Amino acid sequence: MTSNPTSSPDPIPNIATASEAFHTGDELRERWRALMGPLGFSERLLWFAFVDTTGHILPALNQLPLDGPPEPYLADLLMYRLSDVIDGHDVVSVAMLITRPGADAITPWDRGWARLFTTAADLAGVAIEPIFRANAVDLVQVSDPRADGRSVA
Template identity: 50%
Template sequence: MTYDNSPRPDIGTAHDPIHSAADLHRRWRLLMEPLGFSEILLWFTFIDADHLQTPALNQLPIPARPDRSISDVLMSRLGEAVAQLPDLSVALLLTRPGYDGVTDDDIGWARILTTDARRHGVILHPIHRANDVELIALTLPSDAAA
């Protein structure tokens, strides 16, 4: 869990393929900076077989504390979507206000989302979290659902 303090990615990279966790991190930075959030949201988008992000960027308001029922319903729906197009994978970003570091709730959300993704056959990219001061990866590529 490290913070990337390099310059903001160039807008010209917005449609580049996402081949690695570093590519995904740069994409989230491009989409979310400048940082600063007024509510807690879970963002999700699809990555296709060509490693391209689909145009839709979705958000779901969530509570601060991890909620297994929200996670289960979301992953069930995402599982239905990826079953129709099996080459899709999912990228998730938790955004919330605050200047603190990674919280137990952040880790809790990452754990239940990863667990439910596996159960529903959803392939996940590393889950990221952004607050008012940093954007970091909460999970590693090895944590992703297979």
Template identity: 45%
Template structure:
């Protein structure tokens, strides 16, 4: 996990669709999409990653509570599974956003664990789950996707 991000650490928005070959690349793509932070509510954001390892230009989000919501996650994974059935070779990148600064809290880790477990249950290939706060963007969970460091 890296420390606080500054405006100079944020890549240009047009790099958000550059290929993802590592977890560091994934963090940079999310940074490019999210900008400098400053989140007013908790959201689970998701985007599809194509077989070419590029994020598609459709970002979706779902409002979430502080504590994990298994029913919401199951419903989301059912819907994502249906979409992925028609998109061979695609994965899903997940990003939790929340207001506030600082390090990962226990509920962030529980969210990442729940997302990873239910994605596996429904056969939804996911990238490592990330967290964005007002001052940080971190990798939380390894995911089940195709990202490999050094790839």
């Protein structure tokens, strides 16, 4: 949902909903929205969390700075490390959110990182959920045509 002067602000779900299971991309977006609270970010970060077999985001959120342009080495290294955590029993996938300053639409930078994370996850055998991006005005899914058929927890 993109905000504009005539639309109502994107409501922040109650933080208690962040611990509820999700089964669709819209529900995952709502979990991220509850976790992030008011929008507006001063740094470029990747937030990621593990998802269990029941579709719950595990309580520990992790951050990784995304200081420069999309970097394949960083994406590959992250997914390689995450592949050690994904065990298929307690943790089955990873949810990711890119946050950054600005009030613009999805940019090539956003798509570039999402594409790299998706490709690296495929190569490392890491199941990921749809990737989202948040800035000062909205929290939206970064569409990847190769991932459109991906199921969510």
